[in-house]
Amino acid sequence: MNPLLKVDQLAKDLGSFRAVDGISFEIPKGKIVGLLGKNGAGKTTTIHMLLGITTPTSGSISYFGKDFNSHRQTSLQRINYISSYNTLLGRTTVLENLQIYARLYNTQGHKEKIRELLTYFEVGDMKNKIYEDLSSGQKTRVNLVKSLLNEPELILMDEPTASLDPDIADKTLSLIENWRKEKNISILYTSHNMQEVSRICDDVLFLSNGTIIEHDTPQNLAKKVTKAELILTYEKDPKQALEYLQGRSILYEQRHPSQLIIQTQEQDIPRIIFDISKTGLWMNDITINKPTLEDFFLQISRDTNGTP
Amino acid sequence: MALHRIKAILLQEYFMTYRSLETIVDVFVYPSMNIAVFGFISKYLLGSTNQGIFLSLIVAMLFWQVFSTTQYTVNVATLWNMWAHNLTNLFASPLTLLEYFTAHAISALIKALLVFGIGSLIAYFQFGYSVIQLPFSFLLIMILNLYVAGIAIGLVLIGFIFAYGIRIQAITWAFISIIQPLASVFYPLSILPEPFQSIARAIPLTYMFEALRQTIQDGFVSPSTLQLLVTGSMSTSFYFFLSLLIFKHLIDSSRQTGQFAKNDL
Numbered sequence: 018m019n020p021l022l023k024v025d026q027l028a029k030d031l032g033s034f035r036a037v038d039g040i041s042f043e044i045p046k047g048k049i050v051g052l053l054g055k056n057g058a059g060k061t062t063t064i065h066m067l068l069g070i071t072t073p074t075s076g077s078i079s080y081f082g083k084d085f086n087s088h089r090q091t092s093l094q095r096i097n098y099i100s101s102y103n104t105l106l107g108r109t110t111v112l113e114n115l116q117i118y119a120r121l122y123n124t125q126g127h128k129e130k131i132r133e134l135l136t137y138f139e140v141g142d143m144k145n146k147i148y149e150d151l152s153s154g155q156k157t158r159v160n161l162v163k164s165l166l167n168e169p170e171l172i173l174m175d176e177p178t179a180s181l182d183p184d185i186a187d188k189t190l191s192l193i194e195n196w197r198k199e200k201n202i203s204i205l206y207t208s209h210n211m212q213e214v215s216r217i218c219d220d221v222l223f224l225s226n227g228t229i230i231e232h233d234t235p236q237n238l239a240k241k242v243t244k245a246e247l248i249l250t251y252e253k254d255p256k257q258a259l260e261y262l263q264g265r266s267i268l269y270e271q272r273h274p275s276q277l278i279i280q281t282q283e284q285d286i287p288r289i290i291f292d293i294s295k296t297g298l299w300m301n302d303i304t305i306n307k308p309t310l311e312d313f314f315l316q317i318s319r320d321t322n323g324t325p
Numbered sequence: 326m327a328l329h330r331i332k333a334i335l336l337q338e339y340f341m342t343y344r345s346l347e348t349i350v351d352v353f354v355y356p357s358m359n360i361a362v363f364g365f366i367s368k369y370l371l372g373s374t375n376q377g378i379f380l381s382l383i384v385a386m387l388f389w390q391v392f393s394t395t396q397y398t399v400n401v402a403t404l405w406n407m408w409a410h411n412l413t414n415l416f417a418s419p420l421t422l423l424e425y426f427t428a429h430a431i432s433a434l435i436k437a438l439l440v441f442g443i444g445s446l447i448a449y450f451q452f453g454y455s456v457i458q459l460p461f462s463f464l465l466i467m468i469l470n471l472y473v474a475g476i477a478i479g480l481v482l483i484g485f486i487f488a489y490g491i492r493i494q495a496i497t498w499a500f501i502s503i504i505q506p507l508a509s510v511f512y513p514l515s516i517l518p519e520p521f522q523s524i525a526r527a528i529p530l531t532y533m534f535e536a537l538r539q540t541i542q543d544g545f546v547s548p549s550t551l552q553l554l555v556t557g558s559m560s561t562s563f564y565f566f567l568s569l570l571i572f573k574h575l576i577d578s579s580r581q582t583g584q585f586a587k588n589d590l
Contacts, residue, residue, distance in 0.1 A: 031583050065586040068417045072580040090419040098417035103589060106337070106409045108344040117340070120333035121418045147344075163414065173417075 019082035020045045021171045021188035021203050022067070029062050029227075036062045038227035039076065044171065049197065049204040051214040051235070053310075054224035055318055060207045061102075063224070064175045067205070068098055077239035080171070094122065099164040104156060111140070111159050114148055115166065122167035134162040138192055154185035161192070163226030171203045178213065186210070190217060215239075221310070223317060225250035230317065235310045242308035242316050245283040249293065251275045251303040257296035275301075283307060326427065330420050334428030338398075341405055342436075343434045348405075351397060352436050353443065360444040364452045380454050381538045385511050387456065388537060391437045391468055392530065395475025396482070398433035399426070400497040403483050407491050412589040420574065430476055437472055462534075463546050466554055470533050470561045476567035477561070478504070480551055484575030489543040491588050509535050529564055532557030 018177065020043035029037040037059040037283060045049050052060050066069035067078060069089055078085040080092035105114040112131065119127035122156060135141040138158040143151060151159065157177060164172055177193075178186040197204065208214050215235040223231035223238070231238055249258065254274055257275055262269045267289065270278040286305055292302065344349050346415070366453065367382040378461065406412045445456045482497050508530035509517060517525055525531045536553040540546055546554075579585040 029583075035582075061586075062583065065583065068413070070413060070580065070585045070586045072414055072577070090421070093417065093419040098414065100413070102410060103413045104410045105414065106341065106405070106411055108409075113340045113344075117333050117337045118414075118418065120336060121330055121415070121420055123327070123329045180378040264377075 021081060022205070023079045023082075024063075024067070025077045025079075027063070027066060027078065028074045029066060029071065030074045031060075031062070036227055037066070037073075040222075040224070040227070040229050042222055042229065042232065043136060044203050044205055046170070046203055047201045048195075048219045049206055049216035049217050051221040052199045052207040052224060053211075053214060053314065054222055057254050058224040059227040060224055064100075064205070064207065066096075067173055069093070069263045075126050079189060081114040085301075095169060096165060096171045096173065097164040097169035098173045098175070099160050099177050101177055101179035101181075102156065102175065103160075105148050105160065105163065107147070109148060110145050111135070111148055111151070112144040114159070115144075115163060118163050119166050124166050127166070130166060131162070134165055135159075137196070138162055153180045154182070154189065157181060157185075157189055158192070161189070165196070168200075169202065171205070173313060174204055174206045176208050177206075178208070178210065186213070193217065211309065211314055215310045223314075223315060239308045239310050240283075242312040244280055244312075245286060245308055246306035247279040247281060247286050247289060248302075248306070249279065249290075249300055250304075251277075252299050252301055255298055257298055258293045261293055261296060284323075326417070326421070326424050326579055330418075330424045331428045331431070334420070334425055335432060335558065337431040338402055338428065341402065345405070346403065348418070351401070352394060356394060357441045357443050360386050360390070360447050363453060364448070368452070377542050380452075381541050382511055383448050383452055383454060384456065384459075384541060385534055385537060387448055387470055388443065388467055388534070389510050390440045390444055391471040392475045392478075394437040394440045394500060395433040395472050396479040397497075398436050399429050399476060399479025400483050400486075402429050402432065404486070404491075404494055404497065407486075407588050410589050413586060426480065427582065433475065433479070434472060437468075437475070438474060441468065459540060460546055463540055463554070466558065467533055467537060470529065473565050474529055474533075474561050477565045480568045480572040481575075484572040484579075487579040487585055487588065488575040488582075490584055504528065504530070507531075508534060513538065529557050529560035 022044040024043070026039045027037055027041070028035065028039045028209065040063065042050070050222060052063065054060050062071060066073045069085065080088070081095060083092065085092050100109050115131045116127070121129060124130050132141070135144055138161055140155055140158045140162070143155055148156065148159065157180075161177070178189055181189060189215060193204070196202070206214065206218055218235055221231070221233065221235050222229050223240055231241075249255070252275065258277060262277070267304070268280045272278060279289065290303065342352070363386045364383045367379050371379045403412070405414060417512045435552065448454045448456065478500065482500055483497060494568055507521060507525050509525050510530065514522055514525055514531060514535055532553045536550045536557060539550040539553070576585070
């Protein structure tokens, strides 16, 4: 079965700067693929090439098994786009904006479709409001309605929740997740928010200096950071525990007399807890901070910056 | 080209026009006021001593609105989309540039004819001149040439904005005030200093407005006026095709450099 989107050796030079350097990836049906990277890593340039707004220097893009360059209109009819950086016309109402896009996409029964989507995204009562008078969260949900008018099989989402408060972002994300489950759509999702990416993406492409340096599930990428943090809190001075850690040259920090923060490999944590508990010390609390996708992001960022 | 997408952009134009007081003022109020004020000043200066020049000035101002309204519509419609950061959304849909600008060309024609109609009524009721005194074919050729010239200039200017960014948007307003004195809109070409006459001869509008003055003066289209119309029309056609090439080059360059997308961020 053809992937919905296939990118092969895509590159973009902006003057003497190589913004995207020969990236290749695929998006299968029903998958959410995250495109992660620091600012300037090439995420937005990639999205713009995927929309045909920026011309690639080399490489190829194909949607639904057909070359994008020669099937631009049929491809764009089956995909859609949303970005926190691109809004709709500010002076016109929500309904007027959506009517324009419904006609652009030749949406059949567009009045009913717009009503249904506005209700789903809980902005049905906003339809006659002027777009620029809406809050950021409402605008994002109206933009989501716009991005679903043509019943796309694939949506390119460029940091859709970037300007939202955490609770509104969470709600928006839930709506996207539910819609994806109901309609089995695919999404290419860029974000700086690692929790968001871990939550909704099946796969993550890690972009650095225009190249894909990692491609895996969020869970597997997080596992690549082997260091974890173990926080042990005691009733009194943990003298025996300190002796144990020093005897085995395990790195630790004592920010509080009764608390030890131990940096170690994730797989060593059970053994350390077991060994220390044998010393007879009473632990009040054990906290394990496992590596997350954010830790991986920070590690990669440090590595690519050349900083320790 | 898909008709439904052209209709969608026309619908956008309609919404943008009636929801934007600036556009209503720029497209309908200012041109009408220009014609009225220009007429009053001309009447004050010339009185009844030189009716021919008086009429030439009013009618030239009337026809100038066809050119300026067309150019304004083609440019400002796109600027509104850039100001709203909506351009990427539009071109992420199956909409093509040809469909987009065809819709704006249709919208520009409607607006230019409306402005011309309103201006004609002012000229008739306030100054007693009816444009239908001009031969119909002459009227048609004048409007068509000024409309096509407005599209050509509009395309080139918006092409430059696509290629070099919204920071040069002032050219859409500045260019028209540069071309107006050079194109001898309100006075004969011979009034201009010699070096500027050479520049004026390279502008199609110059021939059209020379032809307009001659027709008003003669009361009919003389062979020399016809010659001016033919030269003007050929020149307009040449510049129109040249503008398409320049526009295509600027759009391609804008997509190559990534500026097309940057304009919308």
